Amino acid sequence: MTTLPCAAWSGRLILWRIDAGRVASHLVCHWCAECFNNGEHTGHDFNMFRSQAGGACDCGDSNVMRESGFCFRHRLRTGENVPTIPRDLLLMSEMVLPRFILCIIQYLRDGYTEADNSSERDLQKVLQQLEPQISFLEELTKMGGAMRTVLTKILTNQQTFKELSMGQEDSLYAKKNYEKYLSALKNSGLVSVEEKTQGAPADTVAGAEGGAGAMSLLGNSVPGSPNESGKDEDQDAGQSVGQRKRVKLSSSTKDPCIIESLKHKCFLEELLFWTIKYEFPQKMVTFLLNMLPDQDYKITFTKTFVQHYAFIMKTLMKSHESDTMSNRIVHISVQLFSNEELARHVTEECQLLDIMVTVLLYMMESCLIKSELQDEENNRHVVVNCSEALLKNNTYWPLVSDFINILSHQSVAKKFLEDHSLLMLWMSFVSFFQGMNLNKRELNEHVEFESQTYYAAFAAELEACAQPMWGLLTHCKVKDTQEYTKTVVRYCLETLQIWFDAIGFIDEPAPNQVTFHLPLHRYYAMFLSKAVKCQELDLDSLLPDQEMLMKIMVHPLQIQACLSEIHSNMWVRNGLQIKGQAMTYVQSHFCNSMIDPDIYLLQVCASRLDPDYFISSVFERFKVVDLLTMASQHQNAVLDSEQERPMLEGALTFLVILTSLRIHLGMSDDEILRAEMVSQLCMNDRTHSALLDLIPENPNPKSGNVSGACSFEEMLSAVADFKAPVFEPGGSMQQGMYTPKGEVWEKEFDPIMVVLRTVYRRDVQSAMDRYAAFLKQSGIHTGNPWPPYKERTALHPCYKGLIRLLHCKTLHIVIFTLLYKIWMDHQNMSEHVLCMVLYLIELGLDNQVHDMKPDEEPCIEEHCHDSWFPGTNLLSNLHHVINFVRVRVPETAPEVKKEAPPSTSSEASSYGQNSRRLSGNWRENVREAQVFSLVAERRRKFQEIINRSNTEAAQVVRPKSSSTRWVPSGTPPQLVTEILEIRESMLSLLIKLHQKLSSKQNSLSASWLEDMDSSRHAHGDGITAIERILTKAATRSCQIKRSIQDICGKVYPPVPPKKNSPTDKKTMDKEERRQRARERQQKLLAEFASRQKSFMETAMDVELPDTEGTMDLGPAEVMESEVLYDCVICGQSGPSTEDRPTGLVVLLQASSVLGHRSKNKDAKKLPTSDEEHIYPSDTCGVAHDVRLTLMQRFFKDSSCLQSVSIGWDGGVYVQTCGHTLHIDCHKSYMESLRNDQVLQGFSVDKGEFTCPLCRQFANSVIPCRPGRGTEAGAWHTPTNKKTCVLVREVEELQEKMSFFPTESNLSKEMELVIKDIKNATQKKYMDYGKNPGSPDNDFLFMYSVARTNFGVGTSAPWRELMFWRSQCGCQAFMFNIDSAYNPWTKLTQTTHSRETDGFDEERPEVPMLFRDVPSLLIIFILTMPQPLRKEHFTCVVRMLYNLQFTQALAALSTKFSSEERQAWSSSGALKKKAANGDKTFDALLSHVISELSEDKCVYTMNTEETPLLALLLMNVCHLQLSSTVWSPQSIEFGLQQFCLPFLRLSCLLQHHLYGDNLLVAQSRRSLHPWPHHWAFFPLPLSLPALDSVPRVWNGLSVHLT
DSSP, X not given: OOSOOOOOBOSSOEEEEEEOTTTBSSSEEEEEHHHHHTSOOTTOEEEEEEOSSOBOOOTTOTTTBOGGGSOTTTTOOOTTTOOOOOHHHHHHHHHHHHHHHHHHHHHHHHHOOOTTTOOHHHHHHHHHHHHHHHHHHHHHHTTOHHXXXXXHHHHHOHHHHHHHHSOOSSOHHHHHHHHHHHHHHTTOSSSOHHHHHHOGGGGOOOOTTXXXXXXXXXXXXXXXXTTTTTHHHXXXXXXXXXXXXXXOOOTTOOOGGGTSOOOOOSHXXXXXXXXXXXXXXXXXXXXXHHTTTSHHHHHHHHHHHHHTHHHHHHHHHHOSOHHHHHHHHHHHHHHHHTOHHHHHHHHHHHOHHHHHHHHHHHHHHTTEEEOOSSSTTTOOOEEEOTTSHHHHTTTTHHHHHHHHHHHTSHHHHHHHHHOHHHHHHHHHHHHTTTTOSOEEOOSSSOOSSOOOTHHHHHHHIIIIIIHXXXXXXXXXXXXXXXXXXXXXXXXXXXXXHHHHHHHTOSSSOOTTEEOSOOHHHHHHHHHHHHHHHTSOOOGGGGOOOHXXXXXXXXXXXXXXXXXXXHHTTTTGGGOTHHHHHHHHHHSTTTGGGTHHHHHHHHHHHHHHSOHHHHXXXXXXXXXXXXXXXXXXXXXXXXXXXXXXXXXXXXXXHHHHHHHHOOTTTTOOHHHHHHHHHHHHXXXXXXOHHHHXXXXXXXXXOSSOOSTTOOOHHHHHHHHEEEEOOXXXXXXXXXXXXXXXXXXXXXXXXXXXXXXXXXXXXXHXXXXXXXXXXXHHHHTSOOSOOOOOOOOOOOOOGGGGGGGGGGGOHHHHHHHHHHHHHHHTTOTTOOHHHHHHXXXXXXXXXXXOOTTSOTTOOOOSSOOTTTTTOSSSOHHHHTTOOEEEEEEEEETTSTTTTTOOOOOSSSOOOSSSOOOOBOOSSHHHHHHHOBOOOHHHHHHHHHHHHHHHXXXXXXXXXXXXXXXXXXXXXXXXXXXXXXXXXXXEOHHHHHHHHHHHHHTOTTSSOXXXXXXXXXXXXXXXXXXXXXXXXXXXXXXXXXXXXXXXXXXXXXXXXXXXXXOOOHHHHHHHHHHHHHHHHHHHHXXXXXXXXXXXXXXXXXXXXXXXXXXXXXXXXXXSOOOOOOOOEEBTTTXXXXXXXXXXXXXXXXXXXXXXXXXXXXXXOSOOOOOOSTTOOSSOTTBHHHHHHHHHHHHHHHSOHHHHTTTOOOOTTTEEEEEEEEEEEEHHHHHHHHHHHHHOOSOOSSOGGGTOEEOTTTOOEEOEEEEOOSSOSSOOGGGGOOOOOOHHHHHHHHHHHHHTOOOOOOOOHHHHHHHHHHHHHHHTSOXXXXXXXXSTTOHHHHHHHHHHHXXXXXXXXXXXXXXXXXXXXXXXXXXXXGGOOOGGGOHHHHHHOSOOOGGGTTOSSSSOOOOGGGSOHHHHHHHHHHTSOSSOOHHHHHHHHHHHHHHHHHHHHHHHHHTSOHHHHHHHHHHHHHHHTSTTGGGSHHHHHHHHHHHHHTSTTTTOBOTTSOBHHHHHHOOTTTOOOOOSSOOHHHHHHHHHHHHHHHHHHHHHHHHHHHOOOOOOOSOSSOSTHHHHHTTOOSSOTTSOTTTTGGGGGTTHHHHHO
């Protein structure tokens, strides 16, 4: 082919990927846009994509594609007429290019330094300077085949390379340049020079079979081997992994270049070396790919690439841009190894397979850790560490991809399968992934950090283990390859045995452990399946002995049990990642390589092991053995009561899947594809692309390239109808969907397959809802249907032993027990349990064991289940009556109390009597009573098999360890043995359940079987399922038919009706309903009390008092419990404590909105000139700033800072979503966010996060106050104390406040919260005093935040904000405030000398008249001991209301003219003389005016015509009054406006402190309804009403002058 090929491309180019088996010899090929447009692609499956790292077009390469698939340009053959290029034309190129290439190489040598000294920037700089030269070479490759031939000769000529590059010239530069090259080569081998000198014995080649090498990989050093001497040197520091040794090469490795340092013989080898060193620069990669059309170059380059394979691996592991480098490596290797002839050539000459396997082993060896599976201390197995960057970043991907690529060639795969030592090495490599990413169930605390490495583990097993396995299996489909399969199976078993020995496994798995990664098991399973299905091998010839089969089944069975545990929330403390693993395990891209092989392997084990042993093992693994008792009560030492039902449902569902799944037991590829497609379509309607993605790729092909297989499109059209795209009302188009055909719902819907392929449990319900809708629409069934029973494909003869599971006594005992418990309404029995039990019975009826005798004799040796049923055939055992059963029950069980358990029917015959404790001739009953123990039976079977295979092995079987079971605290009730009279058979129980489900006593008549219609039994509910089972049983056995007729006639004989009048019956029904309701209520209360006490004792480690009847609540006695908070991270509920506080998720935001409020209600306008201001001077913030500045002119700074409230500008607004979490869980959550590599829209370092539940933005967590939600008990008690007594008690309480709280986790968190609040705003908004950063400023800021948030009535966490009092109280008394200046003493003292006040220092305290009363209330509450009695809180509010009312009167008086003040003073003086006149606001206003008028400066106007008193008392937010004439109504309204904010704040505090209801003012026309709620009057009655008023402005006249 002499036409010009397509040039290689760099990244970001639009390309086409074609899956065209009819055109390409390789499954997938890539085309450039030009070739694609010139080609014919009818019937091809193709897609367009954007190249990320470059590559080459496959069109024109006959080694990759058939020539019939070439585009039009490449199909032109011009080789016959192409003239020869004159030799003289190429002479210049042949002379110049060697020196040109040498120049490039020398520049690459000079520019490179060792990794410790070089940086990525330096390398890029070198490459940028070389870019013109490399671009020139790239242009030469586009000149045609002649120029490429010249380049090939120059690049591969060894003599030219030796003469020019080895520094033999006299040039000093050339010699130094060559020395740098040799230095770079020093550590280019797989083993560095230092490692070789230190551990030479470790590199010894293993024996012919590679056994010693493989043993060392799995942890078994061969005694006396050279590895023993180098053991210490090979260990990693800090890890007791003595088995982490260098990998041994197989004997077939002839080429030592993989071990030794590289030695180059031509320019091409060194050029590739520097390409690798510089991490595959795109220009160089493009040049190397453009040379590939030259066949001589391609062969030489492929050999060179293989020679440097180990060096590529070492460079890739050190690279910081491993993703980019990986893509570029694959774009080269895929061009080399996709050619089968070339791949076979380098495999034979260069030992490509040995090199690849060895390089992979060396790569994985760098991240091995000691396995903790099973016996953690003595475990000698090593596994890969999934948290290493090698696995997390998929660094191994390009090497594994190359290995998968070459295994796709049959000739190469056969060489691999024929090399036994290489196979053993590969099994050693696979064993590194066996048991990785071990999960240990958290029983006490929630896991601190949820590792997200699980997906790296799943990806590693899929790509590094499963994909090569599928590649090998494609070549083992004919009888000629039987030996290959036998060899792989043999080595799988050997490696598995080594693994069992290394982890110390005997017979029982370690409790509370699970790993989803068992690639050795899955290799063994899939090669077994292929051997039976395609190669017609005898299954028994490939199976080990019974003991090994028992071991092999343990870990896959453990995974199935743990899946149910995870869905039962038993692993909830391990976080969400464990659910992610369970979902990934069954996900469509992984299921065929994970759960399907596991199920198949368990099916194989079940078909060969004793069925009783297997069934017992299943129920023991699912931890429901204790539940399988006939008694009404039982003790389960492993599961909680709410976990028993889902675990029992999981065990039964697993057995149904195990006995009904046929994917590897006889289904063809077309049947598998059809079943997969139907199950996905039944869950939801799918688009074509979604459905294609959800169908597992192996073993069922989707491309249709396999001869004889039905294509995906043909199958889709057979099972589904296409719904064309439709336009929605908004204009958007809804994609076209495929929906199942009607006959698919009716005949092919398989709920078991749906359960197996379901990632989300809701998809099962979705499938059932769609199924129910179809039945209703088609008129088949209108009720709530049960999952339909689907008949199964016939089993392959090799797996007939699986049917024995359905015909074993153990399963029949379990079925009988569950049917009985469901009929008796025992606890934890559900509809799903009954559905699965009926499914198992029907499977047993449809799958009979033909070589089994109907009346099988029981074994001579007495077994625990032999006395239950005479034989193992289900058909025979259905009508066998069980008379008596011996059970172990607690002493509190009804059976012990000689009371019959409750029955679902109101009447009973002699045949179907209820269970009861026996009396009378008890000796015969004891002799006849059945006893059953699953655990005892399973261990007896295991011991029997062990003794049969090895007499010495019986002594090493471990007894059942008590440590595997979690025992709750407290002494369990004593168990006693009781005998129950049953007298039932499975048939009778089925008939009684039919009557129970149908709610009819005679639902089945004696002649029912004669009138049956089998056609209506395919779809329906539980009644239909039972009828279908009875019909099948009667059809298969005449004796069953007679038994059914007898039971139907005996169960419910006719009973004469009771002669009760309608009135009596109505009364009895009413009383009976009431009695039942009372019983249910008592039962629920007792159960709730028991669960709560058990939970608090065990999970929360809280010591509860040993008092009985904790939950017995009388009508007049209500138990006061602590507030329980739900942690949204760990899911636990509990109180907030000092040691483990719970916090409320909050968002702290700085805001100046309140400061911009203005008196002027006119709409604001944007300023259009410099004279206009957007911020007017009459805003709230400006007014308060003026007030504080004025105070600081006259009064002491520290006193001023306690007399005002800031926060109007730069205040902190607190809001919450309402969710709570543990503080320690929050810290772990924040740590996980820091380690999360996903780009986030917030700063974790600043404490920002999103609520784990609702994803609302937050930046802090306020600890919740420990204890009750509100102050309860004695703190609510009303008091009759006098006001003066309460005032004195409050003063004494304030004197006790000089203390600091004890150091605890709670106090530390409160300090952090206060720091968060301070950091939420700018520092300039916190320093209003003359000493920035002083405690006065801090305390002012903190109580102002509380004041502002309470005032605006937001949804902030009020109770937690009030909890600041414990911290702010400490800060308040860090100032060492003198009692003489205590605001409370100034507010309430009865005698005080005005002349002595305020002259002790340079500046006095702020008079009480000028202090902000709401702020004073917040300060008092924050700085008083907690919990605060309600009587003291009420006293504080009363006293402060006096001050607030006085301030209101004084503020109003400043708005009067002098004449109005005189008039009101005179009128008030007259009213004061009337009865109770001193309590009216007129008299009080008169008194205030007269007192203030004594100092003429009080009402003196300033320069702005505003009295100074008004400036100090102004409240622009609430007192916006102006009146020309002041009437009593306008004055009263003004008083209301001034006092209502304080009263509103007081009510809010009382609500959040004591739980009182919030009051709503019914009318604003009177002031008195609010004060009367607090039981006080405008002035306290205990103090002289008028004499107390002047006290609030003592010293005012002196300091305003």
